[in-house]
Amino acid sequence: MKEGNALERSDLAGYAATSATSRGRRYHEEFRDNRPAFERDRDRIIHCAAFRRLEYKTQVFVNHEGDYYRTRLTHSLEVAQIGKGIARRLGLNEELTEALALAHDLGHTPFGHTGEEVLNRLMEGCGGFEHNLQSLRVVDELEERYPGFNGLNLSWEVREGIAKHSSPYDSPAPIFAEFLPGTVPTIEAQLINFADEIAYNNHDIDDGLKSGYINLAQLKNAELWNEVYEGILVRYPDLDVDRAVCQTVSALIGVLINDLVQTTADNIAKLKIKTQEDLRRVNVPVVSFSPAMTERNAQLKRFLFQNLYRHYKVERMRVKAERYLTELFEVYLKHPTLLPMKHQMKMEREGRERVICDYIAGMTDRFALDEFKKLFEPYERV
DSSP: OOOOGGGSOTTOOTTSOOSTTOOOOSSOOOOSSOOOHHHHHHHHHHHSHHHHHGGGSBSSSOGGGOSSSOBHHHHHHHHHHHHHHHHHHHTOOHHHHHHHHHHTTTTOOTTHHHHHHHHHHHTTTTTOOOHHHHHHHIIIIIOOOSTTSSSOOOOHHHHHHHHTOOOTTSOOOOOOGGGOTTSOOOHHHHHHHHHHHHHHHHHHHHHHHHHTSSOHHHHTTSHHHHHHHHHHHHHOTTOOHHHHHHHHHHHHHHHHHHHHHHHHHHHHHHTTOOSHHHHHHHOSOOOOOOHHHHHHHHHHHHHHIIIIITOHHHHHHHHHHHHHHHHHHHHHHHOGGGSOHHHHTTHHHHOHHHHHHHHHHTOOHHHHHHHHHHHHOTTSOO
């Protein structure tokens, strides 16, 4: 059965990506139903093992530090919710947006960006490590679910969006020739960069306040947050602090989304982009905040970097995580027979370092901690 192009929404803007105009999949498949291509991609991502493992991977706080804090899974869901809201208002393809949001962190390591930095250092001279390319590797090679091929066999547009995802915390990744280096991706892919940022800025404030690592007095120095917070207090003068924080987070997300949608719509109109072909021809990013919001949002990010991400307790966990992952990598490299047999069998084809890197990158925080105990604590059962 063919994919259901006719089932795609008919009210999408001309510049939206559609299943009918997709560049297709790497491998031919006969499908059991006629869902549109990007809807199928979204569903495949949700059901893959790497997506489930995001539940126990660090966003800022390690899994055992508390049940309240965001994980890579809840972060990805928040990015999808924000991204879909933006996509709908701009007439974009919501299923492609959702697929990209849910897939953007599939290749992330345990222990957040510390894990990425450690693996990149350990893989120096062997191809390095970059989590966007690892996400692409997950969906192209590492998932093993279907007969006839490895990976999820996703649409070209989803794979391009994964490869070209960027944020202030990503190292620039080389773009494979397959994905047209030097060209902008779909507008859906572009907006994920901003939905990602909107999500983590706001939920990191929420988590930071809940943990006590930052407080409301400090946040008065973050102009954008303080303006919205004071507005909530004026509107609801008797509101308790916890509810006021929740309402501020919600309102601030709305402020950022409104600015992004309006600025992006203006950019699209100014550049006279009416089709996907126009977008590739013009070849400049069209999704952005206004200049004023860009600066105010940058101030908020600087606040989080200085006060939360470099808090001494976060730093302590970062140092411990660096030690765990470094020692795991080195012991596997010296004694590869410690790895499960299915991974040992890949070493001749993929190289010992890359297989070890894939294995560690796929770990959850708690699996990495358990593995460390099993290998280095003499009384721990193996």
